[in-house]
Amino acid sequence: MRPFAFSRATDVADAVQQGSLAGCSFVAGATNLADLMKYDVTRPARLIDINPLTLRGIEELQSGGLRLGALATNAQTAYHARVQKQYPILASAILSGASAQLRNVATNGGNLNQRTRCYYFYNSALPCNKREPASGCSAVGGVTRVHGILGTSSACIATHPSDMCVALAVLNASVRVTGNFGDRVIPIAEYHRLPGDTPWLDNTLQHGELVTAIDLPNESFATNYTYLKLRDRQSYAFALVSIAVVMHMEDGVIREARVALGGVAHKPWRRTEAEQTLKGQQPSTQLFETFAEELVAGAVGYGDNDFKIELARRGIVRACHQAAEGTPQSQSDKDIA
Numbered sequence: 001m002r003p004f005a006f007s008r009a010t011d012v013a014d015a016v017q018q019g020s021l022a023g024c025s026f027v028a029g030a031t032n033l034a035d036l037m038k039y040d041v042t043r044p045a046r047l048i049d050i051n052p053l054t055l056r057g058i059e060e061l062q063s064g065g066l067r068l069g070a071l072a073t074n075a076q077t078a079y080h081a082r083v084q085k086q087y088p089i090l091a092s093a094i095l096s097g098a099s100a101q102l103r104n105v106a107t108n109g110g111n112l113n114q115r116t117r118c119y120y121f122y123n124s125a126l127p128c129n130k131r132e133p134a135s136g137c138s139a140v141g142g143v144t145r146v147h148g149i150l151g152t153s154s155a156c157i158a159t160h161p162s163d164m165c166v167a168l169a170v171l172n173a174s175v176r177v178t179g180n181f182g183d184r185v186i187p188i189a190e191y192h193r194l195p196g197d198t199p200w201l202d203n204t205l206q207h208g209e210l211v212t213a214i215d216l217p218n219e220s221f222a223t224n225y226t227y228l229k230l231r232d233r234q235s236y237a238f239a240l241v242s243i244a245v246v247m248h249m250e251d252g253v254i255r256e257a258r259v260a261l262g263g264v265a266h267k268p269w270r271r272t273e274a275e276q277t278l279k280g281q282q283p284s285t286q287l288f289e290t291f292a293e294e295l296v297a298g299a300v301g302y303g304d305n306d307f308k309i310e311l312a313r314r315g316i317v318r319a320c321h322q323a324a325e326g327t328p329q330s331q332s333d334k335d336i337a
């Protein structure tokens with residue numbers, strides 16, 4: 001690991017002031033950043049430790065929604081009583097990821113900003129446009145089992161690895177950030193970006209901007225939801241494809257459905273226009289198959305990951321059934337229902 005300077009931020013203003021200097025990077029739980037530094041993927045000149053900031057709280061909003069502090073850990077969030085009661089899909093998605101030890105340290109802000117698990121991104125001996133702009137993409141024509149099938153570009157076919165963010169996508173969460181130019185609230189759909197021709201930009205955060213919280217609207221999806229994570233191992237593995245579904249059901253009819261995919265794109269993949277297909281309909285395999293086609297329309301495989309297209313189709317159908325029937329995928333015993 002290369003030498004780096006280290007300082008602690010005393011408050012949010014101090015963090016933003018220090019973080020906006022060239023070569024500075026925030027560090028929270030360090031569960032991703034330390035690896036990136038050890039692999040020489042990221043080379044910050046200075047780490048700004050944000051752990052002293054008072055951003056650990058999970059609090060009720062006046063609107064009735066819930067504010068998740070950027071420094072609240074993934075474990076604290078998943079086991080929070082209101083999250084479990086009102087937004088159990090978020091608990092489920094978080095608990096499907098990493099390990100108990102990691103979730104005790106990993107923070108919500110860090111989870112949002114974790115970087116891709118593309119093998120070539122981590123191998124600093126090989127070209128990678130995300131690591132080194134305009135150097136090329138080693139994944140195209142290489143080993144692509146974990147890569148994207150939707151929204152990719154010729155410059156990058158990486159995926160965003162987070163489980164938590166896929167659940168946040170269907171919960172219509174918003175990300176609160178603060179920087180030298182003031183505060184912003186970014187809808188989760190606009191937070192992460194597709195690679196296009198600037199794949200080194202994972203999201204719309206500006207350099208030096210700090211995530212302070214994630215807000216959840218005052219809605220409840222206590223019964224008709226599921227987070228289905230399909231992966232090589234049933235534990236301690238990133239998603240090949242994951243499917244988050246929440247529904248409002250009334251008298252056996254789908255009043256509203258939101259579906260997002262993980263493991264397939266540079267950001268959680270959601271098509272709100274396709275969700276209209278489910279609205280006002282009675283659940284059926286045929287309906288969910290039609291919807292699955294619409295959600296994965298335009299998917300392209302790169303060889304090793306061709307299987308993801310069919311896996312996504314079938315996963316969507318299964319997850320929609322689980323949500324409609326109120327039989328969410330269990331993350332505690334990891335059974336595949």
Ligand SMILES: Cc1cc2nc3c(=O)[nH]c(=O)nc-3n(C[C@H](O)[C@H](O)[C@H](O)COP(=O)(O)OP(=O)(O)OC[C@H]3O[C@@H](n4cnc5c(N)ncnc54)[C@H](O)[C@@H]3O)c2cc1C
Binds near residue numbers: 029030034
């Ligand atoms: C072995 C292993 C397995 C894993 N498995 C999974 C999995 O299955 N599913 C999954 O979703 N995740 C998984 N993870 C990833 C894990 O969830 C992330 O590493 C973790 O959430 C990052 O949080 P952190 O606080 O440690 O972030 P850090 O490592 O401290 O930071 C990560 C990035 O976020 C930035 N950052 C941190 N906080 C802020 C903030 N408040 N504002 C702006 N920028 C910020 C940092 O500058 C850095 O760029 C795994 C990780 C490991 C090591």
Ligand code: SF4
Binds near residue numbers: 157
């Ligand atoms: S897919 Fe993206 S992250 Fe992976 S090698 Fe290509 S440019 Fe780099």
